Amino acid sequence: MAALIQDSVMAAMAPALAAFADRLLGACATKQPLFCRFHSDADGIAGALAVRAAIRAHGHRKHVFHSSSPIYLVQDADYDLEGVGRWREKPLALLLDFGQNPESLEGLRQLHSRGAEILSLDHHPFTKDAQQFCSLFLNPWQQGPGGSAYTAGFLAAEIARLMFERMPPAPQEEFRQLDRLAKAALLSDGSGLAVKAIAESERADIDRLIIVLQYLCGRRAPDLRLNTAASVLASEEEFGRTYADAIDRMDACVRAALANLKCQKFPNGLRFCVVKVAGYGEPGEFPSSATVTTNIHLKSQEEPGPVVTVGISGRSLSIRASREAIAAGFRANEVVENLKKQLKNAIISGGGHDYAASVRPVPGCQSIVIDALAAAASSL
Numbered sequence: 001m002a003a004l005i006q007d008s009v010m011a012a013m014a015p016a017l018a019a020f021a022d023r024l025l026g027a028c029a030t031k032q033p034l035f036c037r038f039h040s041d042a043d044g045i046a047g048a049l050a051v052r053a054a055i056r057a058h059g060h061r062k063h064v065f066h067s068s069s070p071i072y073l074v075q076d077a078d079y080d081l082e083g084v085g086r087w088r089e090k091p092l093a094l095l096l097d098f099g100q101n102p103e104s105l106e107g108l109r110q111l112h113s114r115g116a117e118i119l120s121l122d123h124h125p126f127t128k129d130a131q132q133f134c135s136l137f138l139n140p141w142q143q144g145p146g147g148s149a150y151t152a153g154f155l156a157a158e159i160a161r162l163m164f165e166r167m168p169p170a171p172q173e174e175f176r177q178l179d180r181l182a183k184a185a186l187l188s189d190g191s192g193l194a195v196k197a198i199a200e201s202e203r204a205d206i207d208r209l210i211i212v213l214q215y216l217c218g219r220r221a222p223d224l225r226l227n228t229a230a231s232v233l234a235s236e237e238e239f240g241r242t243y244a245d246a247i248d249r250m251d252a253c254v255r256a257a258l259a260n261l262k263c264q265k266f267p268n269g270l271r272f273c274v275v276k277v278a279g280y281g282e283p284g285e286f287p288s289s290a291t292v293t294t295n296i297h298l299k300s301q302e303e304p305g306p307v308v309t310v311g312i313s314g315r316s317l318s319i320r321a322s323r324e325a326i327a328a329g330f331r332a333n334e335v336v337e338n339l340k341k342q343l344k345n346a347i348i349s350g351g352g353h354d355y356a357a358s359v360r361p362v363p364g365c366q367s368i369v370i371d372a373l374a375a376a377a378s379s380l
């Protein structure tokens with residue numbers, strides 16, 4: 001089976017992807033204990049499920065998979081080394097979709113100095129300092145700006161595909177599942193490659209898969225064990241039940257948030273809606289504030305005319321612009337970039353796409369930023 005995306009960036013990364021596959025196959029051959037920590041979102045879990053399927057197909061069972069925050073902490077290293085300690089052998093660590101940031105350096109240093117071999121795969125902006133602790137280190141930003149489109153889950157599925165290719169006869173059903181996971185990884189992280197990779201006819205299936213993956217990530221357990229997730233995906237009945245649970249939960253949150261939706265219409269015809277989306281679950285629970293905002297934005301588009309929706313969560317603002325609002329000149333990413341310059345002291349960070357962006361105000365400055373967004377929308 002061919003790679004899902006074939007372009008110059010993938011070609012440049014091919015040797016590194018093959019090195020990951022080889023090293024993981026080596027661990028399978030020697031039954032080296034392995035743990036994988038993956039970022040707790042649909043991209044991260046899709047990649048972890050793909051790799052897990054591949055190593056299990058190669059008969060490897062000495063493994064632990066669990067989800068993670070975006071930062072690898074020293075206490076994570078303690079926990080992880082304890083988890084594989086029962087096998088009393090030097091472990092292989094696979095860190096997926098996180099952990100190449102400056103905040104993770106101490107955790108990586110610990111893990112490395114205590115004898116784990118680290119394989120690190122991420123697609124977020126990275127620090128070169130993380131590389132020294134890892135025997136394999138891959139990040140598409142190494143190929144140039146815009147690397148985040150090649151999401152970590154997508155790349156992990158590609159590594160899993162290379163591993164499955166070493167198994168005669170090639171297992172077609174496994175390839176089909178990898179393909180779905182890779183597409184869900186791209187689409188859920190908003191990758192520009194998703195449009196190319198996903199046919200219109202399969203879009204609904206991938207959308208459902210993403211919701212189930214997000215729901216599985218959002219379950220409040222100290223760690224999400226991947227066995228549960230894998231068994232949900234393996235059974236159509238369980239998948240259907242989980243999807244229905246996820247939709248119920250989403251509907252309840254959207255209904256609760258809708259009660260707080262406040263819209264105003266500016267003289268230029270643009271509607272500007274603000275909604276509080278935090279407080280309907282613990283941080284990290286399903287659905288995320290961003291997902292609730294997207295769904296409220298879909299509702300606010302039922303009325304004709306351009307509309308911008310701002311979802312207020314605990315720490316950040318999610319901004320959504322309808323197609324007509326973009327056409328009228330409200331490109332969310334540009335608006336955020338302008339505000340970052342105008343309100344230097346009120347904004348910590350922000351960015352995104354023309355249809356969806358987010359901004360994190362300095363604590364206490366939320367209403368200043370919302371007012372500035374409203375001003376930008378009314379002055380078009």
Ligand SMILES: [Mn+2]
Nearest residue numbers: 043097152189
């Ligand atoms: Mn990701």
